[in-house]
Amino acid sequence: MITLTHYLVASALLFAIGLVGILTRRNVLMILLSIELIFNAANLAFVAYARAWGDVGGQVVVFFIITVAAAEVTVGLAIAVLLSRQLKTLNADEISLLKW
Template sequence: MITLTHYLLASALLFAIGVVGVLTRRNVLMILLCIELMFNAANLAFVAYARALGDTGGQIIVFFIIAVAAAEVTVGLAITILLSRQFKTLNADEVSFLKW
């Protein structure tokens, strides 16, 4: 018998793997990919709760999350291309001009 808890556990593990990626990878592209992983973990939790609570609203939220994720990826990848074109690096640690 698969319950809501199973789906939430899978979602939590997926989110944790995404957090590991954001914390350990240096490449801007890989950080963006790991953010996608975390978005998807949230999606899974929303759909699982939509099923458990009998409310289709959770699935609508997933639609909005996908739209926001697409917007985020577009701008993020544009910035990535600019980084590699102007600074010749994709290392997130080397791009720290906004820090003082």
């Protein structure tokens, strides 16, 4: 019998994998991909709760999350293209313009 908890744990697993990606990869594009994984973990939790409570509102929220993710990727990838064009690197450790 599959319950809400199963879906939530799957969502938490996806979130943790995305977190590993953000913490261990240094390439800007890989960090963006890991952020996508985390977005999808949130989507899964929202849809699971939408079914548990019988409320379609959770699915509407997923619609908004997908829109925000698309906007984030557009700007993020534009910044990545700029970084590789001007700084000749995509390594997040080497991009320290704002640090000092």
